[in-house]
Amino acid sequence: MATFEFLLQGLLAAAQPLNLLYALIGVTLGTAVGVLPGIGPALTVALLLPVTYRLDPTGSLIMFAGIYYGGMYGGSTTSILLNTPGESSSIVTALEGNKMARAGRGGPALATAAIGSFVAGLIATLLLAFIAPYIVKLALVFGPREYFALMVLAFVTVSSAFGDSTLRGLTSLFIGLAFSVVGIDQLTGQNRLSFGIPDLLDGIEVTTMAVAMFAIGETLFIAAQGDKGPDKVEAVRGSIWMSAQDWARSWKAWLRGTLIGFPIGAMPAGGAEIGTFLSYATEKRLTRYPEEFGNGAIEGVAGPEAANNASAAGTLVPLLTLGLPTTATAAIMLAGFQQYGLQPGPLLFATNPQLVWGLIASLLIANLMLLVLNLPLVGLWVKLLTIPKPWLYAGILLFATLGTIGANPSVFELGMLLTFGLLGYVMRVFGYPIAPVVVGLILGPLAEQQLRRSLAISQGDVTTLVQSPIAAVLLVLAALALIVPLILRARGRGEVLSQMAASED
Amino acid sequence: MSRDNNKTSTEQRRPDRAALAIAAALAAIAAVIFLDVSRLREMAGYSQVGPATVPNWIAFALIGLAIWTVVEAFRGDFPEREKQQFGPVVWIVAGLAAQMLLLTTAGFSIATGILFALTAAGFGKRKLWMTIPVGIVLCLVIWLIFAGLLQLSLPAGPLEHLFL
C-alpha cells in the first residue's frame, strides 16, 4: 500500500535528529508566542512563518508544524492557570481548568490538556491521512441551512455553561448577541450599531472581547477583593500528576472530544470553538460527577482540549483535499505551503505525495514534541501561580495588552479592552457568567448569516430549513436538548441540573 | 455562589437598586438597537430576514430580560454581593488609561511599563519610583523580542528608537 510507504518515508525523514531539533524549536517558539492572550494560532503562525523559510523544505515543514501545534497549546496553558483565554477556542478550557488550578490541581489539568491534545492530534492526524477524501464529501453536503441548524444546536447546548441562574445566563448571552451585530452587515454591506466610528465597522474582535472580559475583568475583580484573599494561590495540592482516577475520567473525554472536534473542524464553516462548546456540553451530560462541573471537573478540560486539537487537524481536511482555507490559521498555512511549492487542491495527494505525507509525518512528530516539551514543564508552569499577586497580575495585564496591541496597534482597541474589562468586572460582581457573552459574540453572526443565506437561496421559502435531512435531524436534536431537561426538571430531578452549573466566580 | 437566596427573599422587602439599574441598562441597549437599525434600508433581497430583523429580535429579548430582572429585583432574588474595594480598581483602570493615552506618543515600553507599575500598585506595591523603571525595562526587553525579532508592529517611542 503506497500510502503507508509514503507515511513511513515521511516519518523517517522527520525523525532525523536535526529535524527533531527543528520540531522542538518550532514547538517552543509556538508555545512562547501562543501563550500571549489575544495571539492565537493564526497570528502565531503568521509571525513565525518567516523563521522557517531559511531551512530546507523538510526542516521548514517540520518547524512549521511545531509552531502550529505549539501556538494552539500555548492558549490552553494561560486559560487553565490564569483564567485568561487568549482565543475563542480555549474559553471553555478556562471554565473548569481554572477552577482546578485554583484548587491546587493545576498539574492534572495541564497534563490532561497536553495528553488530550496529543491523543486527539494523533487520532485526528491519522484520520486526516486515511479518510480525508470521504470526510470532505460529507462536509460539502453542509450548506447554509445545515449550518444554521448546527448553530441552533450549539446555542441550545452551550446553555449548560450558563451558571446557576437562567436569567443571568440568558442576559449574558443576549449582551453578547447585541455586541455581535455591531459592524458591517456582511450580506448587505450596511453598517449596524457602529455610530459612524470606522473602528467599529469590522465588528467587535472576539479576541479583544475575550481578553478584556476574562483577563482584565478577572484582574479588576481580584484586586477589588482587597487583602481578603490569600496572597498566593496554593499551587499544588496532592500530586502534580494525574491520579488513576484522573486517567479513568479523562480518556473517554479525550476520545469523545476527538470524535466531536474532527468532523466539525472539517466542515468549511464549522469553526474550532463550536466543537469545544459541544464537547463541554456532552461531558457535562454524561459525567458521573455532575456536582464537580463548575468547580473543576477534569472531563471539562479533557474533552474540549481534545476537541480543539482534533478540529485543528480537521481544518486540514478541506485545506489539503480541496485547497479550501476555512479558518484564518488555514489561510496563513496556505500561504506557507505555497512557499514550499505545495499547491493545495484536489490534485495534491496525486501530484505531490511526498510533501503531503511529509507534512502529515511532521504533524505527528510535532505533536509528540509538544508532549515531550510540555509534560516536564507542567511543574514549572504551575509555579507561575506562586508568583506574588502584584507581579502576577501586573504581568497578566502586560501580556494581555501586548497581545491586543500586536494584533492591532490602535488606541481605540485598547479603549475597547478597558471598557469591556470594566464590563467583565461589573458582571462578576453581580454574579453574571462571562462565557455566554463571548459565546453569543461568536455564534450570533454565524447563525444570523447562515439563516439569511439559506432564505435568500430558497428565495424566501422558510420550509427550506427543514427540507434537508441533516438540518432536520440537527434541529430535532436541538429541540430534544431543550425539552428533555425541562421534563426532567418538572419531574423533580432538576436539582442536579441546577447544581451542575456554578457561577463564574 | 448562594443557593439559599430564597431564604433571604422573605426578609428583604426593598427592591434591589443595583438590579433595577441593570434592568434599565438592558432596556437602554435595546432602545439603542431599535433606534439604530430603524434607519437601515431593507434592501430588496430574496430573504425575508433582512439586516434589521435579527437585531430587532435581540432587542425584544433584552426588553424581556429587563422586565424579568425588575421582577427578580422586587422579589429579592439577586445574590448577595461581596463588598468591593474601589481603590485598587481605580489604580488599575488608571494604568490601562495611561497606557492607552501614552502608547502612540511615548511608545510601547514606557506606556506598558506604567501600566505594569500601576497594576502592581493596585495590589499593594506602591513604590512607584521603583516599579515604574522596572516595568519600563521589562517592557523594553519584551519589545525587543517581539518587535525586533518577530516583526510584531508594536509602536515605537523615544526609548525604542535608541535600538532601531
Add this chain to the structure above:
Amino acid sequence: MKHFFLASILAGALALPAYAADYTIMAPAAPGGGWDQTARSLQTALQQEKISGNVQVMNVPGAGGTIGIAQFASQQKGKPNALMVGGYVMVGAILTNKSPVTLKDVTPIARLTGEYEAIVVPASSDIKTIGDLVAKLKANPGAVSWGGGSAGGTDHILVGLLAKAAGVDPTKINYIAFSGGGEALAAILGSQVTAGVSSYGEFESQVKAGTLRLLALSADKKIEGVDAPTLKESGFDVVLQNWRMVAAAPGLSAEQKKAIQGDVEKLVKSKTWQETLKTKGWADTYLSGEAFDAQLAKDISATEAVLKDIGLVK
C-alpha cells in the same frame, strides 16, 4: 531562549548600515492577508536589493483598508519615506463605508500585481457556457444564486457589472455573500449556489481537477493556458482586475514623488521581486505614472456607478 533572542537582536542591530530612505510600509490589514503579504514581500525585496536599508512594516487592519488609509493620510503627510499597500478592494470599501479619506488623499505610485475574476459552476451543473448562465439570469434573476465574497466586494461588483451588461436589473441579482474564499468555494463545490465568483487563483486547482467548470474570465484579453473565454469575447462589455498597488503619503513635492517612483521601478524590475511574484503566483501588472492615474480614475467612477446600481451606495 531569551539570551538567544537578545543576542540575535543585538547582532542584527549592529549589522544594519544606514540608508537614505528607510521606508515604512503600512499594510492596511491584519498580518497574514494579501495586503500584508504584499507589504512584507516589498520589505524583503527593498532590503535585499539594497534599495532601502531598514524597512518597517506596520499593520493597521480594519474596514477594507479604510481605517489604514485614514491614518496614513493624516499621520504621514509630507513624509517622503512612507508607503502604503492598497488595492481595488479599497475603492469599493471607501464608497460603501462612506470613508471621508479617499485615494485622492494619498499619492498612488504604481500598480504592482493583479488578478482577474472568474465565473464558475459546479461540474455537475447543467449550465455549460456563460451564455446559458445569463439566459437563466434573464429568465428569473432570483433563481440564480451567486456565491462570492463580502457584499460590495470585487465579486459582488462583477456580478452587478455582468447583470447590467446583460440588460438585467442589478438590484434583482441574488448575491449570497460568504465570509472568506474558503467558505464560498465550499458552497459552490457543494452545489449550494448556482454559480460562483472569485479571483481565478482561488478556483484554479478545482478547475484543473475538473470539479468546477470555468465559464468566463474578467480579463481584457484571453489568458494563455486558461481554457475559457473572456466576458468581452462572450458579448458582455465587462473587464475587472482585482489589483494591488503601492501609494505614498500626500503632500509630496514632484521630486519626492519621482524618487519614490524610481525606487519602485527599480524594485519591480529586480530579480528578488520577480522571484517573489513567481513563488506567490502573482501576475505582474505593473503600471505607473499617468497611465496608472488614468486607470485608477476609470476604476473609481465605474465602481461608484455599479455600487449605486446594485443599491449599496446612494
